[in-house]
Amino acid sequence: xxxxxxxxxxxxxxxxxxxxxxxxxxxxxxxxxxxxxxxxxxxxxxxxxxxxxxxxxxxxxxxxxxxxxxxxxxxxxxxxxxxxxxxxxxxxxxxxxxxxxxxxxxxxxxxxxxxxxxxxxxxxxxxxxxxxxxxxxxxxxxxxxxxxxxxxxxxxxxxxxxxxxxxxxxxxxxxxxxxxxxxxxxxxxxxxxxxxxxxxxxxxxxxxxxxxxxxxxxxxxxxxxxxxxxxxxxxxxxxxxxxxxxxxxxxxxxxxxxxxxxxxxxxxxxxxxxxxxxxxxxxxxxxxxxxxxxxxxxxxxxxxxxxxxxxxxxxxxxxxxxxxxxxxxxxxxxxxxxxxxxxxxxxxxxxxxxxxxxxxxxxxxxxxxxxxxxxxxxxxxxxxxxxxxxxxxxxxxxxxxxxxxxxxxxxxxxxxxxxxxxxxxxxxxxxxxxxxxxxxxxxxxxxxxxxxxxxxxxxxxxxxxxxxxx
Amino acid sequence: xxxxxxxxxxxxxxxxxxxxxxxxxxxxxxxxxxxxxxxxxxxxxxxxxxxxxxxxxxxxxxxxxxxxxxxxxxxxxxxxxxxxxxxxxxxxxxxxxxxxxxxxxxxxxxxxxxxxxxxxxxxxxxxxxxxxxxxxxxxxxxxxxxxxxxxxxxxxxxxxxxxxxxxxxxxxxxxxxxxxxxxxxxxxxxxxxxxxxxxxxxxxxxxxxxxxxxxxxxxxxxxxxxxxxxxxxxxxxxxxxxxxxxxxxxxxxxxxxxxxxxxxxxxxxxxxxxxxxxxxxxxxxxxxxxxxxxxxxxxxxxxxxxxxxxxxxxxxxxxxxxxxxxxxxxxxxxxxxxxxxxxxxxxxxxxxxxxxxx
Numbered sequence: 001x002x003x004x005x006x007x008x009x010x011x012x013x014x015x016x017x018x019x020x021x022x023x024x025x026x027x028x029x030x031x032x033x034x035x036x037x038x039x040x041x042x043x044x045x046x047x048x049x050x051x052x053x054x055x056x057x058x059x060x061x062x063x064x065x066x067x068x069x070x071x072x073x074x075x076x077x078x079x080x081x082x083x084x085x086x087x088x089x090x091x092x093x094x095x096x097x098x099x100x101x102x103x104x105x106x107x108x109x110x111x112x113x114x115x116x117x118x119x120x121x122x123x124x125x126x127x128x129x130x131x132x133x134x135x136x137x138x139x140x141x142x143x144x145x146x147x148x149x150x151x152x153x154x155x156x157x158x159x160x161x162x163x164x165x166x167x168x169x170x171x172x173x174x175x176x177x178x179x180x181x182x183x184x185x186x187x188x189x190x191x192x193x194x195x196x197x198x199x200x201x202x203x204x205x206x207x208x209x210x211x212x213x214x215x216x217x218x219x220x221x222x223x224x225x226x227x228x229x230x231x232x233x234x235x236x237x238x239x240x241x242x243x244x245x246x247x248x249x250x251x252x253x254x255x256x257x258x259x260x261x262x263x264x265x266x267x268x269x270x271x272x273x274x275x276x277x278x279x280x281x282x283x284x285x286x287x288x289x290x291x292x293x294x295x296x297x298x299x300x301x302x303x304x305x306x307x308x309x310x311x312x313x314x315x316x317x318x319x320x321x322x323x324x325x326x327x328x329x330x331x332x333x334x335x336x337x338x339x340x341x342x343x344x345x346x347x348x349x350x351x352x353x354x355x356x357x358x359x360x361x362x363x364x365x366x367x368x369x370x371x372x373x374x375x376x377x378x379x380x381x382x383x384x385x386x387x388x389x390x391x392x393x394x395x396x397x398x399x400x401x402x403x404x405x406x407x408x409x410x411x412x413x414x415x416x417x418x419x420x421x422x423x424x425x426x427x428x429x430x431x432x433x434x435x436x437x438x439x440x441x442x443x444x445x446x447x448x449x450x451x452x453x454x455x456x457x458x459x460x461x462x463x464x465x466x467x468x469x470x
Numbered sequence: 471x472x473x474x475x476x477x478x479x480x481x482x483x484x485x486x487x488x489x490x491x492x493x494x495x496x497x498x499x500x501x502x503x504x505x506x507x508x509x510x511x512x513x514x515x516x517x518x519x520x521x522x523x524x525x526x527x528x529x530x531x532x533x534x535x536x537x538x539x540x541x542x543x544x545x546x547x548x549x550x551x552x553x554x555x556x557x558x559x560x561x562x563x564x565x566x567x568x569x570x571x572x573x574x575x576x577x578x579x580x581x582x583x584x585x586x587x588x589x590x591x592x593x594x595x596x597x598x599x600x601x602x603x604x605x606x607x608x609x610x611x612x613x614x615x616x617x618x619x620x621x622x623x624x625x626x627x628x629x630x631x632x633x634x635x636x637x638x639x640x641x642x643x644x645x646x647x648x649x650x651x652x653x654x655x656x657x658x659x660x661x662x663x664x665x666x667x668x669x670x671x672x673x674x675x676x677x678x679x680x681x682x683x684x685x686x687x688x689x690x691x692x693x694x695x696x697x698x699x700x701x702x703x704x705x706x707x708x709x710x711x712x713x714x715x716x717x718x719x720x721x722x723x724x725x726x727x728x729x730x731x732x733x734x735x736x737x738x739x740x741x742x743x744x745x746x747x748x749x750x751x752x753x754x755x756x757x758x759x760x761x762x763x764x765x766x767x768x769x770x771x772x773x774x775x776x777x778x779x780x781x782x783x784x785x786x787x788x789x790x791x792x793x794x795x796x797x798x799x800x801x802x803x804x805x806x807x808x809x810x811x812x813x814x815x816x817x818x819x820x821x822x823x824x825x826x827x828x
């Protein structure tokens with residue numbers, strides 16, 4: 001049940017209406033049942049996997065809190081291993097098996113292990129990380145173990161953020177399930193407006209651009225360097241509008257019911273360097289990796305000095321790349337960002353000197369452009385189905401000529417329209433990050449215009465959100 | 471929260487729960503759809519009024535009033551033939567009366583639509599019994615599976631002929647039925663029909679279609695425009711898809727279909743049918759845009775195969791030669807002219823059958 005579908009519209013209306021009708025003490029049950037139904041709409045039997053991890057982590061949380069000494073670590077390891085084990089099995093088994101096959105072939109052996117043939121449980125990477133965040137925070141003493149199984153289950157399964165985040169922390173979310181949320185007209189209006197904006201980004205911008213990008217990548221062998229270069233640039237906006245659009249809808253849906261989820265994007269294309277980029281892009285994931293992987297690694301390798309930091313950065317981003325997908329192209333994607341951030345870390349002083357020597361306006365704008373181009377470059381690996389495809393596309397792009405034949409699937413008007421939408425989006429983020437609407441007339445007019453535009457200009461080709469595949 | 475607001479929310483929730491439940495129920499949706507297709511009011515549905523392809527695209531230039539299907543006269547003849555047919559909408563939505571068939575006293579038909587539904591009939595061996603299998607070109611490849619055909623029709627009055635073993639692979643388990651009750655596969659489509667499939671919303675849909683076509687040169691993903699922009703085609707028959715008129719079909723696949731048709735022919739002849747006729751309705755693209763170097767010649771390669779035992783009605787040749795408009799411009803079906811040509815060719819065969827001594 002994707003957010004930009006009619007079943008979700010009906011589901012949301014029903015659940016939100018019932019939420020405000022039933023007594024506060026029963027609301028967590030309603031949300032839990034709704035979240036189960038929402039998850040089962042994808043592949044029903046996979047709820048058993050989710051149930052299993054919830055049970056393990058719920059028990060682990062209680063045991064960690066109760067235990068002392070090495071036993072605490074033991075229970076934490078059980079919880080982490082079960083989560084990572086399930087993630088590894090469903091997401092990485094075939095990738096690992098494929099690499100074993102490649103190695104065996106070098107020695108003329110046949111790999112006897114068969115490949116697994118089933119769908120990846122939706123949202124696995126997201127809810128696994130959210131669950132691990134819980135046991136880690138209980139272990140660190142930052143969060144009390146949740147004694148109520150239903151409330152804990154809801155923490156993992158809360159439907160607005162179940163399948164593609166934001167990846168929440170228990171300190172932010174758990175207590176909200178116990179609080180009474182009164183109907184707050186302003187919050188409901190703000191939540192609905194945020195959902196409408198997210199829908200606009202998804203169906204008007206992202207799904208429109210995807211026509212051009214999908215065509216270019218599907219037919220990359222016959223596409224010119226210029227076409228592929230344009231597709232690479234457009235993909236940046238496709239993935240941004242797709243994912244931030246989803247996040248807006250998730251955050252908005254929660255807000256309508258009085259829940260506050262964390263911000264996941266903060267105008268990432270205004271970043272002047274990759275370090276800043278990851279503070280603005282998929283914030284819930286980057287902070288998760290920072291808190292639970294990078295910081296502990298830096299601490300563990302503090303004797304290595306700055307090389308310890310570089311080591312921690314590379315490991316963090318390689319794993320982050322792998323989190324996105326089971327493939328070498330994703331690992332390269334992560335590795336590129338690790339290298340970029342390591343470079344920025346090691347050259348901080350030098351770049352500060354450069355800043356003083358260069359006109360600030362030029363430096364800032366050049367930095368924004370270079371950061372954007374680097375992100376586009378890394379996304380070629382992200383979007384490609386294999387490293388071979390990615391390298392071939394990059395090679396073609398670097399050999400492009402302005403006289404190359406264009407084969408872009410979208411006509412000139414639609415490309416122009418897409419560019420206009422992108423320009424408006426970037427302008428809106430710079431000038432008016434949060435739209436404040438005063439008065440009901442203005443509000444309803446704005447909502448009508450956004451929703452009518454979604455209908456009139458939306459591309460409804462049943463395209464799933466990009467991050468659902470992770 | 472004030473009681474009045476809670477009551478309003480409760481009514482809203484109830485309304486949408488009802489909408490969701492109705493949209494999840496295939497039998498209910500069928501009844502509602504049939505009712506709404508006939509309704510002329512703003513709350514009716516015009517999905518098929520101007521052609522099924524118009525109902526997908528809503529391009530205003532293809533909003534063409536459709537003449538009633540099957541508007542051809544009755545034929546006078548002695549009637550002593552029992553005609554059994556397994557057909558699709560090209561026949562069942564056009565044949566209004568048995569009297570269009572030459573010499574036919576009794577007409578029974580089943581459809582290909584529901585794979586799991588078996589049709590059982592009893593044949594009177596003292597009378598002339600003809601079986602007609604009609605299928606549109608883009609579904610012809612299904613004929614390579616003999617069970618696909620056997621599952622449609624079984625004659626039960628010949629005890630020495632064993633009933634064929636049906637492939638019940640598609641029969642639903644209880645788990646599947648429960649799953650379908652809660653998570654209907656067609657829920658999106660059904661909700662779209664329930665919430666937005668109204669005549670009064672057609673101008674909006676046409677506006678969107680016009681913007682997409684005139685500005686962005688795009689139409690519905692399931693439809694294509696003909697080269698001369700006069701016709702709408704189902705995209706799967708006109709692009710590189712498996713069902714397309716241009717999908718390369720190696721000879722062994724043709725041979726498989728012919729072999730299967732021969733098994734079907736032998737089976738039904740043994741059961742008691744005096745003759746079995748096969749009709750392939752050409753895709754519009756086959757006749758209107760054959761792209762001589764690209765049409766896969768599926769129909770002629772099957773029909774003219776020297777190994778084919780089954781008798782056939784050669785609609786391909788008739789349509790190629792006629793100057794009449796045999797296809798609708800905004801619908802996947804043929805016109806009444808196309809239908810009349812089919813009936814004329816079929817009646818020639820039925821007349822010949824009647825003249826043959828039993």
